[in-house]
Amino acid sequence: MSPDEIAVLIGCVVAILAVNLWFLGPRSAR
Amino acid sequence: VEHVTPRESDSGGVETVLPVEGMTCDHCVGRVTKALSSVPGVAEVQVSLPGTARVVHGPDVPRAALIEAIEDVGYDVPKEPGAAPVEPVAGGGGGGGRGPARGARPRGRAAARGPPPPPPPPRGATPAATMSRQSVPVYGMHCASCVNTVEHALLEIPGVQSAYVNLAAQRATVTAAGDIDETALRKAIEDAGYQSPVAKAGERQLDLEERARSEEISYLRRRLVVAGPLAAIVVTLAMLPMVSPVDFGAWGLWAQAALTLPVWAWGGARFLRGMVASFRRRAADMYTLIGLGTSVAFGWSVLALLAPSWLPTHEGHHPPVYFETAAAIVVLILLGNFLEARAKGRASRAIRELLDLAPRRARVIRGEAEFDVAVEDVVPGDLVAVRPGERIPVDGVVSVGRTSVDASVVTGESLPVAKEPGDEVLGGSVNLEGALRVEATRLGSDSALGRILRLVEEAQGSRAPVQRLADQVASVFVPVVMSIAIATFGLWYVLAAEDPLVSALVRAVAVLIVACPCALGIATPTALLVGTARGARQGILVRDAASLETAGSVDVVVMDKTGTLTIGKPSLVAVEPMPGEDADEVLRFAAAAERGSEHPLALAVVQAAAGKALPEAHDVTAKPGRGLTATVEGRKVFVGSRRGVAEHLSGEAPGAAEVAGKTAMYVAWDGKLRGRLLAADTIKASAKEAVRRLRELGLDVVMLTGDTAAAAEPIAREAGVTRVIADVLPEDKARHVRELQASGRKVAMVGDGLNDAPALAAADLGMAVGTGTDVALETAKVALLRDDLGAVADAIAMSRRINRVVRQNLFFAFVYNTAGIPLAAGLLAPFGFVLSPMFAAAAMAMSSVSVVTNSLRLAR
Numbered sequence: 097m098s099p100d101e102i103a104v105l106i107g108c109v110v111a112i113l114a115v116n117l118w119f120l121g122p123r124s125a126r
Numbered sequence: 127v128e129h130v131t132p133r134e135s136d137s138g139g140v141e142t143v144l145p146v147e148g149m150t151c152d153h154c155v156g157r158v159t160k161a162l163s164s165v166p167g168v169a170e171v172q173v174s175l176p177g178t179a180r181v182v183h184g185p186d187v188p189r190a191a192l193i194e195a196i197e198d199v200g201y202d203v204p205k206e207p208g209a210a211p212v213e214p215v216a217g218g219g220g221g222g223g224r225g226p227a228r229g230a231r232p233r234g235r236a237a238a239r240g241p242p243p244p245p246p247p248p249r250g251a252t253p254a255a256t257m258s259r260q261s262v263p264v265y266g267m268h269c270a271s272c273v274n275t276v277e278h279a280l281l282e283i284p285g286v287q288s289a290y291v292n293l294a295a296q297r298a299t300v301t302a303a304g305d306i307d308e309t310a311l312r313k314a315i316e317d318a319g320y321q322s323p324v325a326k327a328g329e330r331q332l333d334l335e336e337r338a339r340s341e342e343i344s345y346l347r348r349r350l351v352v353a354g355p356l357a358a359i360v361v362t363l364a365m366l367p368m369v370s371p372v373d374f375g376a377w378g379l380w381a382q383a384a385l386t387l388p389v390w391a392w393g394g395a396r397f398l399r400g401m402v403a404s405f406r407r408r409a410a411d412m413y414t415l416i417g418l419g420t421s422v423a424f425g426w427s428v429l430a431l432l433a434p435s436w437l438p439t440h441e442g443h444h445p446p447v448y449f450e451t452a453a454a455i456v457v458l459i460l461l462g463n464f465l466e467a468r469a470k471g472r473a474s475r476a477i478r479e480l481l482d483l484a485p486r487r488a489r490v491i492r493g494e495a496e497f498d499v500a501v502e503d504v505v506p507g508d509l510v511a512v513r514p515g516e517r518i519p520v521d522g523v524v525s526v527g528r529t530s531v532d533a534s535v536v537t538g539e540s541l542p543v544a545k546e547p548g549d550e551v552l553g554g555s556v557n558l559e560g561a562l563r564v565e566a567t568r569l570g571s572d573s574a575l576g577r578i579l580r581l582v583e584e585a586q587g588s589r590a591p592v593q594r595l596a597d598q599v600a601s602v603f604v605p606v607v608m609s610i611a612i613a614t615f616g617l618w619y620v621l622a623a624e625d626p627l628v629s630a631l632v633r634a635v636a637v638l639i640v641a642c643p644c645a646l647g648i649a650t651p652t653a654l655l656v657g658t659a660r661g662a663r664q665g666i667l668v669r670d671a672a673s674l675e676t677a678g679s680v681d682v683v684v685m686d687k688t689g690t691l692t693i694g695k696p697s698l699v700a701v702e703p704m705p706g707e708d709a710d711e712v713l714r715f716a717a718a719a720e721r722g723s724e725h726p727l728a729l730a731v732v733q734a735a736a737g738k739a740l741p742e743a744h745d746v747t748a749k750p751g752r753g754l755t756a757t758v759e760g761r762k763v764f765v766g767s768r769r770g771v772a773e774h775l776s777g778e779a780p781g782a783a784e785v786a787g788k789t790a791m792y793v794a795w796d797g798k799l800r801g802r803l804l805a806a807d808t809i810k811a812s813a814k815e816a817v818r819r820l821r822e823l824g825l826d827v828v829m830l831t832g833d834t835a836a837a838a839e840p841i842a843r844e845a846g847v848t849r850v851i852a853d854v855l856p857e858d859k860a861r862h863v864r865e866l867q868a869s870g871r872k873v874a875m876v877g878d879g880l881n882d883a884p885a886l887a888a889a890d891l892g893m894a895v896g897t898g899t900d901v902a903l904e905t906a907k908v909a910l911l912r913d914d915l916g917a918v919a920d921a922i923a924m925s926r927r928i929n930r931v932v933r934q935n936l937f938f939a940f941v942y943n944t945a946g947i948p949l950a951a952g953l954l955a956p957f958g959f960v961l962s963p964m965f966a967a968a969a970m971a972m973s974s975v976s977v978v979t980n981s982l983r984l985a986r
Contacts, residue, residue, distance in 0.1 A: 101620050108616030112609040119410045119605035 140185050144192060146177045147202040149257075154201065156907070159887040161195040163860050168192075171884055177257070257287070260306040261299040264291060265338045266320040275409040279318035283310050293651050296338070298322075319403040339467060346464040353393030353460065356385045357453035364450035379431055382449040390424045394456035410604035416459055418608070419638035423452040423963065426631055446628055448635075448963075455639055455967040462971025465978075485553075488519035491563065504566050512562040520553045521573040522564040529560035607641040607947070614951040632963060633952045640946035640966035649935035652981035657928035660985055665911035666921045673907035676891045677925030679872055683820055683918065684863060684885070686877040687831035687838060690895055691813050691845055691915070694878070695726055696789060696805035698734035703801035710738075712801035716793045718743050719756035719763045727791060730805045731765075753791070763795040765803075775799060809845050816915035817846045823922060826871075830854055830862060830885075859885035876918055877906075893918060931984055935977045942973035 146158055155173045162171040162181055170182035181192055193203045264276055273291045280289035280300055291298045298315065300306055312322040323334060360382050366372050374381070391398070394417070401417025404410050427447035489496045491509040501519050504510065509525060512518050518531065528546045533555035545551055551564055554575040570576050611634040618630035654671055661668060668674050685691050701709045717735030720728035721743060743756040743763075752773065753766010764774045771792035788806040792799060817827050828849045831838045835852040842850045851862055859877075863885045866873045875882070875889035886892030886906045894906035895913065910917040946969055948954075949961040961969075 097620065101626075104619045105616050108612045111612045115608045115612070116605050118405075118408055119608075120602065121408070 140183055140187070142181045142183065142189055142192060144179045144181070144189075144196065144203050146173065146179050146196055147204050149173075149177050149201060156887070157199045158196055158201055161199045162192060163884045163888045164864065165191050165195050169884065171887060257301055257303060258305055259299060259301050260308060260311065261297050262308060262311050262315070262322050263334055263338070264296055264298045264315050264320050264322055265342070267291070267293055267296065272320070272411050275318055275407060275411070276315060276320060278409075279314045280311060283314055318407065319400075343464065343467050346460055346467060349393045350457065350460050350464060353389045353453070353457050356389050356393075357450075357457040360385050360389070360453045361450045364447075379447060379449075382447065383428060383431055386424060386427075386449040386453045389453040389456050390420055393460060394420055397456070397459070410608065412604070414604055415607060415638045415641060416455065419635045419963065420452045420455050422631065422638075423448040423455070423635050427452070446625075448632070451632075451635070451963045454964045458964075458967040458971045462974050465971075465975045485517045485519040488566075502570065504569055506566050506569060508566045510564045510566055512557045512564055514557055514559055514561060516557055518551050518553055518555050518557055518562070518564060520564065520566040521568040521575075522551060522553075522566045524549050524551055524562055525565045526563035527560050529562055530558045532556040532558055603641070607637065610641075610947060610951060611635075611637040618952060629952075633950060633955075633960070636950035636961050636963040636966045637947055639963050640950045640961065640970055641943055649939045649977050650932050652978050653928055653931045653935055653984060656981050656984040657924065657931070661921070661924050664917070664920060664924075666917055666924060667909040667911065668921070668925070669907045669909075673891060674925050674928055676872070677874070677908065677922055678929035680825065680874040680891055680922060682826040682828060682866060682871045683874045683876060683922075684828045684830050684866065684889065685847070685915075685918075686859070686875075686882050686885075687829055687833065687841060688807060689878040690876055690882075691829060691847075692807040692809050692841060694807065696730045697808050698730050698803055699788065699806045699808065700804040701734075701801065702804065704799055707800045709801070712793050713803065714738055714740065715758055715761070715763050715795060715800070716765045716791065716803055718758045719746065719754060719765050722746055723748065723754065727789060727805055731791065731803060734803075758795075761795045762797075763793070765791055765793050768792060771799065807841075809841055810913075810915055812914040812916050813845045816919055819916065819919035820922070821846075823919060823926075825874075825922070828866070830859055860888040863888045874918075874922070876915075893921065928984060931980055935980055938973055938976050938980065942969055946970070 149155060149158060158179060159171050159173045162168055162173070162179060165183070165187060167184040167187040168181055169184070170180075172180040174180075179192075179196065183192075196203050267273060267276065273293050276291045276298055277289045280286055280291075280298060283300075283302075283306075285302045285304055285306070286300050287303060288301045289298060298311070300311060312324070315322040321338075323338065363374060363378050363382050363385075367374060367378070397413045397417040397420065400411065400413025401421070404414040427449045430447050486501055487498055488501050488504050488508075489511045490499050490504055491497075491511055496511055504520055508520075510518075510520055510522065514529070524545050524547050526547060528544075530544045531551055533543060533552055545562075550567075551557075551562075552574045568574070568576075614637050615630045615634035618633050619626045622629040650671070654674065658668055658674070668677070688694050698713075701713050703709045703712045713731070713735050717732050717738065718740045720731045721740060723729075723746075741759050743758045746754060746756040748754040749766070749770060751767070752770030753764060755762060755764050755774070757763070764771060766774070768790065771794055775794055775797065788804045791803045791805065793801050793803065820827050826849065827847050828851060829838065829842050829845070829847045830851050831841075832854050833852060835850065838850050838852045842848070854862060859882060863873050863875055867888075867890065872891075873889045874891040874893055875885045876893045876895060877883075877886055878895045882894075886894060891908060892906035893908040893910060895910050895915070895917075908921055910921060946961065946966060949959070950963075950966050952960060954960070
């Protein structure tokens with residue numbers, strides 16, 4: 097795996113966490 | 127401890143009134159009613175909002191048992207503030223509480239007893255001092271996630287205890303302790319990014335919705351007319367070089383960019399605004415997905431055009447652009463919204479027709495003159511003039527004039543009914559013949575039509591259990607989909623053999639687009655909207671969506687005999703003259719003597735003699751319980767009971783035997799017994815056909831009656847009912863229903879009377895026939911306005927159809943959404959199948975359209 101592939105994967109994991117925290121987190125409107 | 131509430135009621139039982147805390151809706155009322163009805167010895171239960179339970183029960187039922195029953199289902203019975211707060215409830219018979227009979231309002235919760243009331247939970251510890259309900263329009267919602275957002279925004283308002291939003295009807299209904307400030311509701315809705323317009327003067331709710339819908343339709347049409355052709359050009363510019371030798375070169379790309387910009391920014395403005403708002407609100411919805419998908423496709427393409435060096439290129443090629451994808455998605459979704467809005471307009475037309483049945487203006491007579499006023503300004507007691515051919519604007523009593531009216535819109539009864547002074551008429555019915563003056567009695571929401579509309583609205587506003595699940599799924603669904611899209615992007619970036627960034631991006635966008643849960647959000651509401659409105663036009667009112675689901679799964683129908691299967695009034699079935707007497711003469715004399723009487727048996731006799739020329743009767747004297755005497759054509763006539771005639775003829779008792787299930791009236795004149803008339807309660811004309819249809823639907827029909835088996839048997843045979851439960855005391859009706867339930871059956875109870883109310887509440891589905899009492903109508907979950915038992919079968923068949931459509935709709939929605947996601951994520955890519963974002967958009971728009979179209983089938 098090339099370094100930029102690893103970077104993209106890490107970026108994706110962070111993005112997924114961010115999305116879920118933002119929309120489903122404790123202070124979300126849900 | 128002082129006992130204040132239990133008192134002897136008129137019917138001989140003991141009446142207890144208990145305050146109940148925590149009830150917020152009809153559902154709660156149903157739960158409490160059911161719980162109290164199941165306490166042994168309870169004969170009658172009446173629970174009403176904001177929080178009172180009136181129970182009639184045997185003298186040996188302890189108050190504590192009632193309180194316990196209420197608390198077991200999760201509600202509270204507050205104690206008198208002075209009472210010891212920790213005294214165990216089950217300890218003494220008194221319980222220490224004082225009902226509201228003295229006007230003592232419960233103040234605060236004495237002690238935290240029992241579990242908190244089930245949904246919706248009370249907010250804060252504010253007890254329900256006075257509960258009020260308020261309903262406002264909400265526009266701009268497009269999916270189930272929006273429903274959540276609006277509900278949460280409304281729940282934030284202090285004092286609001288529950289809020290529910292109906293997506294299909296575009297209304298929010300709020301219950302709160304104390305009065306609700308409507309402007310606060312509107313502000314909360316508008317702050318959340320939706321609209322709640324105030325009606326203009328004279329504009330009714332439905333006009334408002336109509337206006338909002340036509341504004342929505344023209345908004346969408348405007349954007350489509352502009353964006354559609356632009357997108358078509360973009361797609362042509364993008365596709366033509368692929369399928370033909372034409373090459374537009376660089377200017378082709380620039381043209382695509384220039385044409386897509388207005389499509390994306392102006393055509394798709396609502397998606398972009400929705401996306402931004404959803405991020406700000408931290409509540410994702412369908413626009414989040416669409417906005418994100420189109421923006422990513424457009425942004426990438428602009429970047430590829432302006433700064434290709436920033437993006438990885440493949441073998442020296444220019445990085446690909448996806449202008450046509452962004453443009454096509456915007457147009458397809460706009461088209462889907464447009465078709466959906468038009469279909470929804472058609473769906474709510476059914477209710478509109480119902481509302482239009484109520485005239486808006488009335489001619490009120492004040493002094494000598496007639497004034498044309500709005501119906502809202504009529505007050506009870508006003509005299510309203512109605513010309514032939516007009517609809518009667520208010521419920522009232524005829525004071526002048528004779529006519530016949532067609533009340534089919536209110537009662538479902540198609541035959542005209544004759545009306546004369548003193549008769550009641552219902553608003554919305556058509557005055558067929560003569561000019562009338564009607565004294566207004568009940569107006570607006572109290573009127574028969576108003577009540578129907580309220581029930582319909584409540585049913586449409588309530589959420590089916592299936593729908594509640596769909597809503598919950600939707601609010602989690604969007605972030606999950608975004609996660610899947612990101613994961614898709616990451617995986618394809620790593621896995622794709624060539625152009626990793628491009629294929630990763632395209633697939634991520636396709637996932638975002640295909641997953642929009644909009645069809646999921648409208649699957650149930652549209653079916654309910656169309657189905658209940660149609661039911662209402664047939665005189666079938668279903669109180670809430672949950673009852674509709676129940677009605678579809680009922681497998682045994684219990685019918686009360688008197689008044690439900692039968693007419694409930696005696697009619698003459700035989701004239702038996704003594705040997706040598708003429709039957710017509712016996713009837714003629716009896717009818718002449720009875721003509722002035724209001725007794726049901728007398729009415730039956732007079733009705734049987736209708737068409738005969740009856741002589742005048744003089745010196746009519748009634749002897750209660752015996753009969754009456756009168757002078758007819760110079761003869762002294764007696765009509766009455768066996769005992770009465772024996773007294774009248776000084777001891778000569780009639781010889782013929784009594785007949786089970788029939789009432790005999792003996793007729794004598796000139797000191798001699800002339801014959802007897804037999805009256806019986808006869809089955810309704812519709813009963814036999816109705817029972818047959820219920821059996822065809824695969825339902826068991828059981829007749830429940832207080833009569834003896836011998837008396838009930840002939841009626842049952844005539845109606846085609848094979849199972850009879852006879853000799854049932856009124857208070858035991860509910861018990862028999864529960865016994866059937868205990869054997870695993872789902873029971874629908876059909877009844878009409880006050881005495882049926884506990885059984886109606888105890889049954890899985892209570893159905894009240896329209897001629898029934900108000901209590902029966904209030905307790906039942908389904909009200910049948912037609913005095914036609916066929917409506918029972920119609921109602922069950924209708925619920926089954928609606929349930930079937932709801933399931934089909936959910937299937938459509940789920941298939942498009944869930945099957946689409948793995949396809950879009952490229953699961954089948956190894957086999958050469960890739961769902962492009964454009965097809966994803968088309969599939970998504972199709973799912974909404976097919977769901978609405980499917981629901982519209984119910985209107986036929």
